[in-house]
Amino acid sequence: MRDPYVVLGVARTATPDEVKNAYRKLARSMHPDVNRSDPRAEERFKEVSSAYHLLSDPQRRARFDRGEIDAQGNERTYRPGPGTGGFGFRSRRPAGDRGEGFKPGAGFGEDDLFSDMFRRASRGAGDANGAGAGLRPQRGQDAHYRLKVSFEEAALGCTRRITLTNRKTLDVRIPPGWEDGHTLRLKGQGAAGIAGGAAGDALVEIGVREHPVFRRDERNVIAEIPVTLREAVLGARITVPTLEGLVTLTVPEDSNTGTVLRLRGKGIPAEDAVRGDLLVHLRIVLPDPADPRLKAVVRKLKDPDVDPRTKAGLI
Structure with missing residues (x-):
């Protein structure tokens, strides 16, 4: 792998924040999900992620700067070699480090924007010799x-x-x-x-979605249904909506606004309980436009002996 500083485009004196910002910028532009038509995008993204994995760890970065490990994090040892004064470099992976690959999410919080990218990059973090083969299985995201x-x-x-x-x-x-x-x-x-x-x-x-007529109260459905004054006073058969269509309902004589009529078994079904009911709340509506004959009839009516607001305990 290339020099991680070159891969991220940062100087060797770059601060941790500068390294992280460089990675964020590159990861956003190189992520495979953003470059679906580019077959090499995944490899470039893995290289960027591998470089950040090394440089974001202060100890590993210091060892790389001292020449103790290579760009893949492998140990460097000396060996005799021609033209090197009897010494040359060789990369060696310590036995305890086999298959380490990436630690998913290293350097990130749980809510970090790029934590998912980093975890996905870990699938290919190992080198061509299978260095990433020891990754632990991880459950996919929901x-x-x-x-x-x-x-x-x-x-x-x-x-x-x-x-x-x-x-x-x-x-x-x-x-x-x-x-x-x-x-x-x-x-x-x-x-x-x-x-x-x-x-x-x-x-x-x-x-x-909200319904123009129905509202829910646990297993029951409540519907406010308007009725005319004539229907409320004299009683009537009216048509009302239910969850499954229209039904006919009897309005008793002398019904009032707020009178509740119950249609059993017309509420919310339940697989493990008795089905709820449909509760029809009556609401008296006066003619619109106003009917002068109704006013004439009302004027002939005797005022009630008890104020309805007093009876209701409001005053």
Whole structure:
């Protein structure tokens, strides 16, 4: 491998921050994911990562500067050789250092932008003689996705098709009763593992769109349904929406705003529990535009003996 200072384009007097900044700049431009059409991109990225691995370690950098190890981190020993006054250099890997390769994430925090790049580079960190063969298997990273579904789809369950980052398509089954923010885990559908490690998972976060009529209360569904004054006073048969379509509901006589009518078994299904109910909250609406005949009738009505606000304990 070339001189690590030359590879990173820094002086031998460069500070650790200067070395790290040079690596960041090169890693961003040379990463294989950014240069998919360049077959040599991975090799160049490995060389940059190997150079940084050596120079980011103060002890290894000092030993390299003293000529004790080569650019690959191998020990240098003397041997007789022609034209060298009886001495020459030879690189030797100590027995305890075989297969060391890269230590994934060396010099980085868990949240560092380039920690993933550095881990991926570790797959090819060894030399042509298999120096990286001793890498420990590492599990691949999880892939994160977000899927938007309707209120009805989340309540009743559905199957949706998603496209993964590797362009593979999967049919994802969302169980009945799924709530906003819940996450599905698809085993083995994340990034590939390193050195024979298991693949990561795909985590699909479900987002539930708001519904213009329905809202959820645990296993029950609440719907506020408008009724006319005539329907509320005299009673009526009205059509109301449910998760599975329209049904007919009887409004009793003398119903009021806030009256709750329960449709059993029309709420959120559950695989391990009794299905919830649909709770219909009635809301009386007056004619629009106003009907002068209604005003005439109301004027003839006797005022109530008790103020409704007093009865409700508001005043």
